[in-house]
Amino acid sequence: MYPGFELTSVDVQQARALRFEIEEFHTAYAHALDSGQLQQWPEFFTDDAVYRITARENADEGLPVGLVYADSKAMIRDRAFAIEHTQMFAPRYLQHFVTNVCVVAVEGETIRARANYQLLQTLVDGPTTLHQAGRYFDVFVRVNGRLLLKNRQCVYDTLLIANDLVYPV
Amino acid sequence: MFNADIVIGQPGQFPKDRMDEHVEYKWPAAGLTEIPDWVYTSPAIYAREVERIFHGRTWNFVALEAEIPNAGDFKRSFVGPTPVVVSRDTDGSVHVFENRCSHRGVEFCRKQRGNATELVCPYHNWSYDLKGNLQGIPFKRGIKGVGGGMPKDFRNEEHNPRKLRVAILHGVVFASFKEDVEPLEDYLTPEILKDFEVVFKGRKLKVLGFYRNELPGNWKMYHENLKDPYHATLLHSFLVSFGLLVAGSKNAMIACPVGRHGTMAAAKPDDVASVVDESSKAQMRAYRDDFKLADPRFLDYVREFDSPWSVTMQTIWPNLIVQRELNTLGIRHIVPNGPHSMIMLWTMFGYEGDTEDMQAHRLRQGNLMGPSGFLGLEDNEAIKFMQEGVRRSTADRGILKLGGTTEGTTASLIDESAIRAMYHHYRDIMEL
Incomplete structure (x- = not known):
């Protein structure tokens, strides 16, 4: 388990309401990425957000490296910009499937939640493959009534990556 | 998509994939300015590479000492495609031996x-000590009164897994299948040691984490890519767009x-x-003086x-x-995986004593490297495309004429x- 994401006692009604709200968040987030609106992606984060994609072996050993590592919304913007304007890669489609949302802790306007994700990748000359199986460990905060990610740790089980990971998770 | 997921033009379906030991491999008459495609595609050539290069008189990287700092620490690793165990014994010595049980061949670690x-x-449950010696064999003498067990003349010490020669330099562990390989420092040469020592000498490493990926291309392409400074300003737009490297800045390609x-x-x-003149700007499609990063700390x-x-x-x-x-450090361990594939094992590190800010800076710059x-x-994509091109096409060689x-x-x-x-060295070793 990622540290800080053990289940605490959360009011059942509140957890259900939040879970629904978080599922809507994941749906909108996945839609932005899967439909290629990469410039929308940074808008799901707070200005001081931390975003990291890392292998489960790193998470388990408490190692800090990220396949993608950003410790500001500005860096998240730069990543989106680099993918859209500087990077060379074969055309591909991606689809995110986010399930098993679990609200583990609520402290005022800060919500900690877990979810599982599957990332399917389709290269245009190949089959659709399960590119990553992973889990999100998220810290949300409510800003002007809207949930934003203050910290997203994407921890993938698929240690051996099929060549590369181009788009964010 | 893994190499194994290929549907259109599967490996093994093209004539170049099927060339074997019976083919007479004749290097193009032009010499080193032409590289024949079969060095990337032939299973027979791949087999010869494993024998003469990875299992030959070379020093192969297997681990950083920082990965196995304590007595009893071990790591699963590879020499060429061959699985090995790297371990640190109670006396502090480091050992490398094949990850194969002497009994039935199980890759036991x-x-x-x-x-x-x-x-x-x-x-x-056959057991091995941290030096790779066969220790215990359950029921070695059978069951009292019932019988069974190993023959009386079976000697454990005659059945150890194959042990490799080990050399460590500035915390980097190398192994060799050949006893008569030259000393590691001679092997590396002063030209290479100079910059190797800048990273490793006198500094204790702190491992920051790992990435692994399959790269569907021949293992030599990765070496070529990093002996090919030409691509850096052309493929890697990011470097050029943000001024990290441009044609005209100070460079060297040292061999x-x-x-x-x-x-x-x-x-x-x-x-x-x-340093960028107008003519270079025009040739580097990626050069943009209007691009700016939102978080410029990245370029420090x-x-x-x-x-x-x-x-x-x-x-x-x-x-x-x-x-x-810049300030992001790491090693990549290449594991050849047949002519059409390699496994890349990445270990990213900083130094003991890095401040929190310095470590965060290394992690931020880490975004330049790795499979994302x-x-x-971009290197992974380009190498994959190159493998597809050489494997599926009818032309049979590439051109290497830059610089004459x-x-x-x-x-x-x-x-x-x-x-x-x-490739001069390669041809000597491979007798091609």
Whole structure:
């Protein structure tokens, strides 16, 4: 388990309401990425957000490296910009499937939640493959009534990556 | 998509994939300015490479000492495609032996890393000490009154897994299948040691984490890519767009005298505009003086090394890349996986005593490299495309004429001398 994401006692009604709200968040987030609106992606984060994609072996050993590592919304913007304007890669489609949302802790306007994700990748000359199986460990905060990610740790089980990971998770 | 997922044009379906030992491999008459496709596609050539290069008189990277700092620490690793265990014994010595139980051939060490007093094969519980010696055999003498067991003349010490020769330099562990390989420092040569020591000498490493990926391309392409400074300003738009490297900045492509190792070196210009002339700008499609990062901390270079270079990418034959790209550091361990595939094992590190800020800075710059790196993923894509091209096409060779026919070290980026030097050595070893 990622540290800080053990289940605490959360009011059942509140957890259900939040879970629904978080599922809507994941749906909108996945839609932005899967439909290629990469410039929308940074808008799901707070200005001081931390975003990291890392292998489960790193998470388990408490190692800090990220396949993608950003410790500001500005860096998240730069990543989106680099993918859209500087990077060379074969055309591909991606689809995110986010399930098993679990609200583990609520402290005022800060919500900690877990979810599982599957990332399917389709290269245009190949089959659709399960590119990553992973889990999100998220810290949300409510800003002007809207949930934003203050910290997203994407921890993938698929240690051996099929060549590369181009788009964010 | 893994190499194994290929549907259109599967490996093995093209004539070049099926060439075998009975074919007479004849290098093009033009020599090193032409590279025949079969060096990337032939299973027979691949088999010869494993025998003569990875299992031959070479030093292969297997681990960083920082991965196995304590007595009893072990790591699953590879020499060429061959699985090995790297372990640290209670006396502090480091050992490398094949990850194969002497009994029935089981690859017995299954954990990527761990700590143990002995390693036990899960099948019949034969056990090995941290030096790789066969220790215990359950029921070796059978069951009293019932019989069975090993013959009386069975001697454990005659049935150890194959042990490799080990050499450690500045915390980097190498192994060799050949007892008569030259000393490691001679093997690396002064030309290469110089920049190797900038990263490793006198500094205790702190491992920051790992990435792994399959790259569907021939293992030599990764060496070529880092002996090919020409691609850096053309493929890697990010470097150019943000002024980290441009044609006209100070560079060198250093080759060792034998030709097999190399160091691609560059000095980040303080003022990009002053070193890029109008004609270079026009040729670098990626050059944009209007691009700016939202978080410019990313481009900072903390001058922590006694070196004129801000970037050194070292190719250490046959399976190690040492990356020093500004302040992000790491090694890549190449595991050849047949002619059409390699496994890349990345270990990223900083130094013991790094401040929290410095570590965060290294992690931020880590975005340049790895299987999602601004540069790293482009190399993976380009190499995959190259493998597809050489495997599926009817043409049978590539062109290596930048810089003419010279071999070895060059100051120009627009030169392939270091790749020619590598293939000079390759042809000698492979007798091609």
